[in-house]
Amino acid sequence: MPDNSNKIVALEKFNRFLESKGCRKTPERKAILEAAISIDGHFDVDILYNMLLDSPYKVVKTTIYSNLELLIECGILRKHIFTNHAEYERIDAKNQHIHLICNVCGKVKDAKDLELMRYLKSKKFSAFNAEVFSMSVYGICNNCARKIKKQQKMEEILKETTVEKAKKENKLKKNK
Ligand SMILES: [Zn+2]
Numbered sequence: 080m081p082d083n084s085n086k087i088v089a090l091e092k093f094n095r096f097l098e099s100k101g102c103r104k105t106p107e108r109k110a111i112l113e114a115a116i117s118i119d120g121h122f123d124v125d126i127l128y129n130m131l132l133d134s135p136y137k138v139v140k141t142t143i144y145s146n147l148e149l150l151i152e153c154g155i156l157r158k159h160i161f162t163n164h165a166e167y168e169r170i171d172a173k174n175q176h177i178h179l180i181c182n183v184c185g186k187v188k189d190a191k192d193l194e195l196m197r198y199l200k201s202k203k204f205s206a207f208n209a210e211v212f213s214m215s216v217y218g219i220c221n222n223c224a225r226k227i228k229k230q231q232k233m234e235e236i237l238k239e240t241t242v243e244k245a246k247k248e249n250k251l252k253k254n255k
């Protein structure tokens with residue numbers, strides 16, 4: 080969770096942005112911002128919606144969606160599309176990380192690689208100023224790998240027993 084000064088900075092930034100866009104500053108908007116930036120790591124609309132259920136404002140999902148888009152435009156949040164699922168996260172220059180995404184269950188894990196981050200930060204692109212990096216690595220998580228291995232073993236056992244059974248039946252036929 081960001082400390083209080085970060086929260087105030089984010090709120091001021093959001094208020095300035097809303098003014099520049101001619102949007103109203105509403106207590107719902109403030110509640111959505113506060114909930115969104117209090118989360119460490121990734122979240123989706125459902126998580127935020129559940130967090131706001133206890134708030135005194137009736138915030139519907141469409142309001143959350145539209146405000147998340149404003150927070151992205153304002154530079155407070157970042158949106159990722161992980162295997163068809165949208166997830167959001169607070170932009171934090173101090174917490175740059177790579178995403179490890181499982182192709183089977185879709186779980187996303189954050190991983191740090193300081194060497195890689197240093198390299199990316201030092202990288203110069205022609206006629207382009209890089210601000211933030213986003214890197215995704217796709218693969219299979221340990222949990223899914225274990226499950227796949229188990230399933231393969233089961234299939235092998237099943238195959239072996241069917242072969243054995245066929246052999247026995249053949250023998251019986253020959254003996255007849
Ligand atoms: Zn997985």
Ligand SMILES: [Zn+2]
Binds near residue numbers: 168
């Ligand atoms: Zn992340």
